[in-house]
Amino acid sequence: MANDTTQEAIGLTLHNGLDLDFADEKARTLATANAQDLERINALLRDEWEGRNILEDAKLSAEIAKEPNWIAWAQNRCDMRYYDGLMIKDWVPVTLSDGTNMPYAMGRFDGTFGAGDTEETTGSIDFVPIFAYPTAVQFNTTNTNQGTAAKPNPYCASHLHEWELNTYLPMLPADLRSAIRSRRVLAESRFQSGQTLTDSTSWAWTDLGKIWSLSEMEVYGCIVWGTKNGYSVGFDTQFPIFAQTKDRIRRSAADGATRLSWWLRAVGGSSSAWVCAVHALGLADCADAADTYVRPLPCFRL
Numbered sequence: 547m548a549n550d551t552t553q554e555a556i557g558l559t560l561h562n563g564l565d566l567d568f569a570d571e572k573a574r575t576l577a578t579a580n581a582q583d584l585e586r587i588n589a590l591l592r593d594e595w596e597g598r599n600i601l602e603d604a605k606l607s608a609e610i611a612k613e614p615n616w617i618a619w620a621q622n623r624c625d626m627r628y629y630d631g632l633m634i635k636d637w638v639p640v641t642l643s644d645g646t647n648m649p650y651a652m653g654r655f656d657g658t659f660g661a662g663d664t665e666e667t668t669g670s671i672d673f674v675p676i677f678a679y680p681t682a683v684q685f686n687t688t689n690t691n692q693g694t695a696a697k698p699n700p701y702c703a704s705h706l707h708e709w710e711l712n713t714y715l716p717m718l719p720a721d722l723r724s725a726i727r728s729r730r731v732l733a734e735s736r737f738q739s740g741q742t743l744t745d746s747t748s749w750a751w752t753d754l755g756k757i758w759s760l761s762e763m764e765v766y767g768c769i770v771w772g773t774k775n776g777y778s779v780g781f782d783t784q785f786p787i788f789a790q791t792k793d794r795i796r797r798s799a800a801d802g803a804t805r806l807s808w809w810l811r812a813v814g815g816s817s818s819a820w821v822c823a824v825h826a827l828g829l830a831d832c833a834d835a836a837d838t839y840v841r842p843l844p845c846f847r848l
Contacts, residue, residue, distance in 0.1 A: 597635030597651055597676075606631060617725045620671060620848045627669035629655050634786045637676060642717040646799050649676045653787035653845070661781055662730055663751045670727065671848050674760070674787055678808045678841040680800035683709050685821045689836040691813035693737035699752050700736050700821075701759065701811035704835075706842060710757040714844050726756040726846045732780030734773060734812070742818045746777040757844045759811040760785070762822050762830070765794060770830040771822050772812040794828045796843060807831065808843040 600606045601616060613619040616638055623629060637651040653674035658666050685691070685706045697703035715723060730753050734746035762772050767784030788794060798804040805826040814820025814832045823840050825831035833840050 595633060595635055597633070597637050599649075600632075600636050600638060615721060617721055617848070621725060624669040624671055624848055627656060627659070629669075629671075638673075640718065640722065642714075644717055646680065646717075647677075648679070648799055650674065650846075651676050651787060653785045657783070657785070658781070663732075664730070672785065672845060673848065674785065674845050675796070675799075675843055677799035677802065678796040678806040678843050679714070680798045680806075680841070682838050682840060683809075683842045684836055684838055685809055685833075685840070686835040689819045689834050690742075691736070691817070691819055691821055691835050692743065693735060695737060695739065698735035698737040698748075698750065699733040700746075700813045702733065702752060702754070706759065706809055707755075707811075710759070710842060710844050711755050714842070715755075715757045718846075722846075723756070725848060727848065728756055729754045729758055729847050731761075731782065734777040734780070736773075736813060744818050745775065745815050746773040746813070749777045749780055754811075757846055759809055759843060760845060762810055762812045764788070765810065765824060766830055769812075769815075771814050771820065771832045773815040778812045778815070791828050794824050795826075796824070796841075798841075806841045807833070807839060808841045809833075 601610065610616050610619045613622065623632070632652060632655070634653065634655075635651050637649045640648050640650050642648055650673040652671055654672040656669050657672055659669060660666060683706055685704050687705050691700050692703075693700045694703045701707055718726075730751060732749050733752040733754075735748040735750055736743050736746040738747070761778070761780070761782045762769055763779050763782035764785050765788045767788075769778055772778035796806055796808050798806050807826045808824050810822040810824065812822040813835075814822060817832075819834050819836075820832040821835050823831045823833045
């Protein structure tokens with residue numbers, strides 16, 4: 547392939563052992579980048595892809611450098627609905643004001659585009675923490691999974707969600723806080739004045755705000771412990787980042803090693819106290835609303 551009368555050929559060996567020669571550095575660079583992209587795609591298909599820090603990827607970091615920061619770059623990508631070069635599990639470093647390192651991975655692209663009671667017309671990336679927040683937070687301080695008259699969705703009425711919005715969100719960097727978009731879902735309702743319900747009885751379009759926990763559907767792709775009549779499903783679907791059981795494992799942000807149980811936003815069916823959770827071992831689980839060992843996994847959308 548090389549023109550040996552002008553310059554020496556530059557060799558490239560692909561993963562499958564195929565040797566190619568390129569006559570110039572530009573061709574080699576392009577071929578190397580394409581080969582790396584192909585390897586990443588194959589790793590994702592084999593579920594061997596563990597993601598990369600996009601700030602350390604040569605191609606993406608050069609693109610990001612043209613923007614004020616990675617947040618503005620991601621917003622532009624979403625506005626254009628242009629995700630070329632990005633992969634599920636790619637991540638960005640985020641440090642909270644309390645010093646906790648909470649890297650966030652790309653969990654889904656354009657998951658609800660065109661959907662909703664008010665049609666979503668902007669692209670989006672849903673970010674999921676790689677680690678669980680190390681401190682346990684009760685779903686509720688009393689052992690109940692009910693909604694209220696003002697907030698019939700039990701999660702929106704919960705102590706957990708109050709903590710996410712009023713304690714966790716302010717710990718995020720200011721430029722990220724201002725860029726995060728509020729998320730709207732079709733959420734289960736479980737409230738009847740004067741009664742304690744053991745299943746959700748309706749649903750309603752609800753704003754979750756800028757920080758939210760995942761549902762059973764978004765993790766497992768099905769209902770396991772939630773209300774079986776469909777109200778706990780809404781319009782949720784499984785996030786690609788949770789395609790395998792191993793993908794549910796979340797370790798502590800404190801040491802990166804200890805496996806932790808973490809809350810979901812769906813409440814348990816046939817119970818007035820259970821709340822759905824992902825067990826530290828990776829199985830679908832429930833916990834009492836007032837349990838003190840389950841951690842939050844606060845997600846956000848750009």
